[in-house]
Every structure is written in C-alpha cells, then in structure tokens.
Amino acid sequence: MDGLLWFLLIGLAAGWLAGQIMKKRSMGLIGNLVGGVIGALLGGFLFGLLGLSAYGLIGSLVTAVVGAIVLLYLVGVLKKTEAFCQVFQKKMPCGLKPCTAFSFLLLTDN
Numbered sequence: 811m812d813g814l815l816w817f818l819l820i821g822l823a824a825g826w827l828a829g830q831i832m833k834k835r836s837m838g839l840i841g842n843l844v845g846g847v848i849g850a851l852l853g854g855f856l857f858g859l860l861g862l863s864a865y866g867l868i869g870s871l872v873t874a875v876v877g878a879i880v881l882l883y884l885v886g887v888l889k890k891t892e893a894f895c896q897v898f899q900k901k902m903p904c905g906l907k908p909c910t911a912f913s914f915l916l917l918t919d920n
Contacts, residue, residue: 821847824874832882846878853877
C-alpha cells in the first residue's frame with residue numbers, strides 16, 4: 811500500500827513537471843496530473859525497452875517525467891489528426907462522449 815501511494819505521488823509530481831516543461835502541450839492541471847500517473851507507467855515501460863533503470867526517488871521521478879512528456883507529446887499529435895476528430899469527437903448513441911482514461915486526456919480542452 812505504501813508503494814502505491816509513492817507511485818501516485820511521483821506520478822502527480824511528474825505530471826505537473828511535464829506540464830511546466832511542455833507549456834504548449836499542457837492539458838490543464840487535472841489532465842497533467844492524470845497524465846503524470848499514466849506517464850509514470852509509460853516511462854517505466856520505455857526505460858525497460860531501452861535497457862535503462864532508475865533507482866531511488868529521483869530516478870523514479872525522472873522516469874515518470876520522461877513518460878509524461880512523451881504522453882503529452884503523443885496526445886498533442888493525436889489531437890491534431892483527422893482520425894482523432896472523426897473517432898473521439900463523435901458522441902455515442904446515448905449522447906455521451908467516450909469515457910476512458912485515455913480519451914479523457916484527449917478530450918480535455920484546458
């Protein structure tokens with residue numbers, strides 16, 4: 811349980827830092843914080859693919875920030891594509907927009 815709390819706190823900090831670094835790609839405070847938690851997972855995956863490993867609090871924070879920056883960049887690119895406009899901007903038959911963690915990040919207008 812203690813590890814999960816640290817993971818969430820590091821992800822939140824990483825999302826905020828990534829939002830500060832990538833001003834033009836920022837998704838607002840809440841979007842950046844959620845993106846930081848998802849980015850922490852993405853950063854760990856990417857570091858694993860590259861054969862890199864990070865240790866300690868600072869290493870975890872660097873990994874999470876890198877993942878959050880990559881996520882912000884990818885979301886920014888996806889928001890500009892025609893496919894995004896066709897897939898994610900349409901409403902579902904019930905009138906609601908798709909509600910998943912990833913589409914939440916894509917649909918934020920902050």
